[in-house]
Amino acid sequence: MAVTVSLVLLFGLVLFFLLRSNTLGWGSAFIAVMFGFFLATTGAAGPINQLTRAVVDALPSL
Numbered sequence: 551m552a553v554t555v556s557l558v559l560l561f562g563l564v565l566f567f568l569l570r571s572n573t574l575g576w577g578s579a580f581i582a583v584m585f586g587f588f589l590a591t592t593g594a595a596g597p598i599n600q601l602t603r604a605v606v607d608a609l610p611s612l
Contacts, residue, residue, distance in 0.1 A: 561586075 565582065568574035574582075589595065 565574070565579055569576065569579055589598070
């Protein structure tokens, strides 16, 4: 759970700074958020979460 919240916060900050620097437009940001929202409701959400968890577990503990 903590990893998920951290990744959501990280992706949110990246999206915020992309919008702030005008690298990403508001329309593109909306599409990115909606894609993530709808992707989370599909069958692909489980494998994506497992892959993310495996990558996080593979990182050395600090």
